[in-house]
Amino acid sequence: MRICRLIESTEYAIAGLTTLVSAWVLVGSPWEPSTVPIVLWLVAIVIAGRLTIRPLLRLAQRATMHRDLVIAAAEAERTRLAADLHDDALQELTRLAVQAETGERSRLMLDIAGHRAQRRAVVVEIAQTAIAEVKTTGTQKALEDMSAFERKIVHDEVAAAGLGSESEGVEPHRHIIVFPA
DSSP states (O other): OHHHHHHHHHHHHHHHHHHHHHHHHHHSOTTSGGGHHHHHHHHHHHHHIIIIIHHHHHHHHHHHHHHHHHHHHHHHHHHHHHHHHHHHHHHHHHHHHHHHHHSSOOOOOOOSTTHHHHHHHHHHHHHHHHHHHHHHHOSOEEEEEOOHHHHHHHHHHHHHTTOEEEEESOTTSOEEEEEOO
16 A cells, blocks of 8 residues: 555656656746646646546555455355365265164264354354244245255254245255245
């Protein structure tokens, strides 16, 4: 930010100094009546800089900040999806290993570093928000795509609230519709 202002100030100084020196050489003194158009031109450069360059610089800085936020949000979502896939894959492999060893299918639930518990809390909050909205508006509400684990949580929450829900779509884009009972 400070470097941009320094460069901007230097540009103004060079532009103004160049014109002033030229006027001085041609006319003899920068304060003579014939230098008025040049002085006006310098004033116009300063005003134009204030009205165009600085707002554009601020806009560019804001755009950069928003881009960084979007990139961070996308990266966080990518990380969340990778963690979900990793947890699901490990859980399925563990179930298969238990089934191969015992010969019976297990209902094992694997939670690595509390990830499932954290995700459960988020999904319950999403479900509660949807339940409140459906109760308030009386219309159905479609939720985001979810894994089978997450959909089960939402179905349980919706049923406990006395509303109806059903899953729609095809994996991995399967989601829930919450509707009044």
